[in-house]
Amino acid sequence: MATIQLQQVEKKFGNVHAVQPMDLTIQDGEFVVLLGPSGCGKTTTLRMISGLEAVSSGQILLNGRDVTWAHPSDRDIAFVFQFFALYPHLSVWQNIAFPLQAQGESGANVEKRVAEVAALLRIEHLLRLRPGALSGGDQQRIALARALVRHPAAFLMDEPLGALDAELRETMRAEIKRLHIDQHATTVYVTHDQIEAMAMGDRIVVMSNAVVQQVGTPAEVYHKPNNLFVARFIGSPGMNLLSGHYTDGIVQLLGSGRYPVPESWDRALKARLGQHGTVIVGFRPEAARIGASGALAATVYATDMHGGYTMLHLSMEGEGGEIIHARANRREHFKIGETVRFDLHPDMVRFFDAETEVALEEVR
């Protein structure tokens, strides 16, 4: 079991930052997800933790021990590669036994541990085959088995489900989560899929352009995004973001909507902007409450049925009215072009500085 600490860890390839200096503390037994679009530095971060990539500066501590310059084999960390990285010339059994034999474990012990982990992952029937003969899901199970068999202090997984098809991903996602619950090993999990991140992570580290944008629980990054990037990136569709001009308790939206600011936010806006200034209003689709008395109005642009609910795509009224997304009861029916009035749930509204794109803090 292990805690992992990154202190001002940074990686440059030539002059290009793959990872800007970042701080992160991962608690013992925690499941942390690194989430971000492709090329944002997730893999590089993971490889630095594992020791496969040298840091450009900063420190990595494992259980408080400085391992910044330690060889991967001195870190007692297992790594599940994006494309499995199984040994193609060895049988499944030999693949799983590899880490044990490399440590010089006795034959009987190797037999026993491989059998245990094979039972855990239900791959006993594959042990004699070569990895090349297996499906993607089975290959990933072998890769997990190879990581698990050693009882490492921590697991690092680089998009382990990225190469699998959608249905299998669901199954494997559940298996990995279950494994984590059973083993309770510290895990750092990389993905670019925010749904996967929300589903699996105790905490999510959102990255973009080599910079950590936010670290928080799934609820925090969803409901209280630090900035516009996180607001847009998390959720499908992302947060609705409307720019407007704040004056004296009212935000005059682009187009013609007028949104009266809830009191706790009014204080925050005043503190930031003074009497007036530009601001961005953000709200999740489920924060829109549709009803005749709503302060905002929009016309129905399109509707999607989602079984449990209906997703409305609304065009805000007035010149330059933006498209927003709102969740509605599945029993209500909306005609294209119909005008809909709605309000925003006061606890679910967020405000962002239009220039820095950073979220404002509510003042209670």
Next chain:
Amino acid sequence: MLKNQAAPPATSQPKPGRQISDRTLSQLFIWPTLILLIVINIFPLFYSLFLSFTNYSAIANRPPEWIGFANFDRLLNNDDIWGYFALTGRYAVISVGLQTVIGFGLALLLRKKFRGSGVITTLILIPMMLSPVVVGLFWKLMFNPSYGIFNYLVGFTNPATAPDWLANSDLALWAVIIVDVWMWSPFVMLLCLSGLSAIPDYLYEAAAIDRAGAWFQFRRITLPQVAPLLLIAVLFRTIEAFKAFDLVMGLTGGGPGDATQMISVEIYSQAFLGQFRTGRASALAYIVLVIIIAVSNVYIRTLNKVREG
């Protein structure tokens, strides 16, 4: 263009005397090669098989006379011939063994790119590109006991006591082996290098994560991954070693005495020296052919086993 294609293919009807069809053209290209192959490869192959059952001699002015298996009988009951086979086998095992170890070792050293590694690789490959006759001649100079540089390099600095490699019947075989290893280790290295460069880096990354030491990685990843190409190199070199002729002729001519009388040299001696026993030489050549095919088969089976695991 389109218009031309759409038009009826009037041009496909050959006009006599002016155009030749594709079929005729391809035959024109194929037949000269085929005739050449038949005349200088296929015909001698079967003719020599026929000759191996006769007492034909190329210088005797009489037609080949069928004598059945007499040639094979005499050859296989001749202790000298068995001695030459044993000599060739020993030469092949030692020479190919050394080439494998040295070539693989060089490949491991040159595997990681460093400043000048490209130039060094090219320099190492030069011996392999030289003509064996040239190599034989200049190693003859190098081995020369009075002015050759080889003795000096290996530590015999006094010409009076230095060995004469090519004239000493204990050393002559080793001299041939040294030259063969010098010339052909680069070939093994080349194949091993291409095998090594085909091993993906992620296998070593996985092995580092799995806490494998350098020796464990070598045994469990590098060696099995290179094995198929290494075996191909060994196969080629073994076949060549069994046919060793040009280097031996250039260096020792089979001597001193019969200290380096490899089987191919013996075939040459039977065919072109003394009585010009063309028939018997053909029989010996066929025996060698059968042995080489058998040895190659063993290798190829091993190779397939290595590939499938």
